[in-house]
Structures are given as C-alpha cells and as structure tokens.
Amino acid sequence: MAQNTRTVRSFVLRKGRITEAQQRALDEDWFRFGLNLEDGMADFDQVFGRNAPRTLEIGCGMGGATLAMAAAAPEQDFIGVEVHQAGIGALLLGIKKHSLGNLRLYRCDALDVLKQCIADNSLDRVLLFFPDPWHKKRHHKRRIVQAEFAELLRGKLKVGGLFHLASDWQPYAQHMLDVMSAAPGWRNLAADGGFIPRPPERPLTKFEQRGERLGHGIFDLKFIRVD
Template identity: 50%
Template sequence: MNSTPSSSDPTPPEGAHGDAAQAHPDFGHIRSFVHRRSHITAGQQEALDLLMPKWAVPYRNAPLKFEQVFGRQAPTVLEIGFGMGETTEKIALARPDDNFLGVEVFNSGVGSMLKRIEASQLQNLRIIQHDAVEVVRDMIAPDSLAGVHIYFPDPWPKKRHHKRRLVQPPFVQLLASRLRPGGYIHCATDWEHYAHQMLEVLGGEPLLENTSEGFAPRPDFRPLTKFENRGLRLGHGVWDLIFRREGQ
C-alpha cells in the first residue's frame, strides 16, 4: 500500500501532501492541497491553540526576511508538505546550521509538528500554514533559498487527475527562481509514473541541472519514514531526484 493518500483518505500520512488543481486568477497555479476532513487529536489542537504564535509565521503578501524569522543568518530550506513532521524534525535536528521553513495546510500535521518543535526546542524550524504556491510566490524572495524539499506529494494516480500534481512546469519555474545559485530541489516519490514526470519537468527547467544521470541515490540527510520502510519491505520502489540551480 502506498503511503500517499487518495482523495478518500481522511488524514495525510507522514511525508504526504495533497495537491489539488485549483486555478488562481493571477498565476493559474495548482494549489498545493485539497480540503479533506481530517481527524485531529486533543494534543494537536492544544498545540495549535498555544504554540502557533511561538513557532509559526502567518501568511502575508510580502517577502520574508529569514534573519528576522530565525534570529540568525543561515542557509534556509523550504519544505512543502511535511505531513506529521517526523522527517522534517529529524532533518532539522541533524542539520543545526541550516534553517527550515515547513509549509503545510492540514491542522493535524501542523499541530503534530508544533508539538515536535516544542519538545525538541528546534530553533531552526518554523511553520507556515498556507497554500505552498502562494507562499513561494508571495513570501519567498528570488535567489534566496538554499534548498527545497518535496517528499511524497499526492501522486493523483488516475490519468485524468495528473494535471493536479504539484510538480508541474510553472511551479518548478517559480521554485527555481527562488533558489539562490547552487541551491537544490530534492523530490522523492514512491509512484514510478510520477517519478518520471518529475524527472521530465525538472529536466525541462533551464535554470536547473540534474546532479545525477537520471534518478539520484537517497541522500543521507533524508531519513526513511515508517511508510517508506514498509513499502521497501513489500518491494515498492522509491525515487529521489536532486536538481541544482546553475551558477554558484
């Protein structure tokens, strides 16, 4: 069973992020989420109520100043769709010299991540609860990101739904413009067809170059999730792609 939710799944699992096609009048973008009913625990709701002002950044139509958000100057990595936050927490703990800005829309995932940040006192991790495409367009300055992580986005496996997938040329073009020269985009999926689409889309962006011949080995900094481990035991494949913006 794949770890990424179908349209009937009530709650996004770890690392998954729904992406629904919703036209936006001034960008024509694919929204990075689809509204679904989801269960939220009392602990997650309490975290939302108490910890959002401490660890979250409200959406606004103005570029962020990372040094103000994190209280320091450091390379900043954007993660789109962190699910329940397990992977993001591990990466942030393993890379204390980098800042991580996680974007998620589901209350359950945001509440879970807030609990993780508070428990680990992660000073290098902040959250924005909003549509990722609008966050990138409105809040991320050009040439500012050290990296982008997109792990196990909703694959929309039915052919008629492929247009709803997040990794599409207009969004990749936008992401590439927000990377600083030498910055990277790292995608991972356990749907082979989507992996090949990602490879085609990323490879077609003039600002990006592939770091591998085709798919990349999983980098050490991306830990295996419990869903990924289960899938690998069942013989499912996982495909990583790492592209860098040209220049230094």
C-alpha cells in the same frame, strides 16, 4: 514582520483526544512558530534572528522527517509548509518536545507561500518528499511538479541551490524527471541524467515507509539551479 495573530484552536490532533489545556498550548506554540500568508514577504533573518543556510520543505506531512532534519542541523534554518492541520499540530508538538529554534511553519498551499512570502534568490534548498501522486490521468494536472512550478522554484533558490525530490510512485517519479530535465536553468546531479541512489541524509518519511510496505520502489532526484 506583523505579529502572528492566527489561532490554531481548530488544530485537533485526534478528535476528542486533545484536552483544552493541550489546545491552549498549541495555540501558544503557533503564535511562536507559525507564519501567516497574510504577513506577505518574510524577512527570515528577522524571523530566525540570524543568517543561516535555509531549507524549505513542501508537504511535511506529519513532520517526522522535518523534525529529524531540523534537530540534526541546528546551524541551519528550516521552513515547513503543509496544508493538513493535523500535520501542523504534530509538528508544533515536535518543535516543543525537541526545543527546536530553527524551524517555522506555514499552514497553507506551498505555491502561495512561494509566490507571496519567499524572496527571490533566497533559499539554499527545497525539499519535496513523496508529494501526492494523483494516480488518475484526469488528475495529473493537480500534480505539484509542473513546468511553471519548476520555474517559480528556480527563482526562489540561490544559484547553486538544491532541489531534492523523492517519490515511491514510478510514473510520478518519471514525470518529475521529465519536467525537471526539460526546465531551463537546472542541472541533474545524477551523472546519467536519471535518478540518484537514496541519499543517506534523507530521513525515512512516513510515506516512504508506506511505499516500502506496498512494495513500491523509491526514486530520488537532485537538481541544482545553474542560472
């Protein structure tokens, strides 16, 4: 893989509250733990120096759940994708704080990462926790879960690989269920073809906590790739 040359000089966690030295340290951390779209198809055996079960998380946010999962499963590898630079900054700090060797990050659109950097049939698990719900009808087309997305993702998972989704916004959760149920090559792990109870292995995410404060329900879905 080509050397990671992108700087993270613009990764300001809170404007005016990060020193030059902290910024330099973040730049160095990005050099070690960041991956770039421009480097194309990734060889993750080389990136992680081993062949281990591999999870891709889309939209890590501030990364609390991502860091907790990576820390709890050192025998597995994690790839986090997030567009928000403050989230990437927080993840970099967390990787260093917890000395995590099993987490790497992309700071870009997950669709581009899936198309350009992830080999077919290579992922064991994909996580999509509390994606932006785009409440207004005219914005629904911006929702990440769409038929084309389900098909793209299916190709990247191994057969038997798991796609775990969660939302606190019932209309989006229902949309996810409808899209995934209609997509070919997937099986819903819920016996009744609906939602599953909140799985204990999913760490409480920042947006889940927010949803709970607002009195929203929590809706989890698990689908596996069957062919």
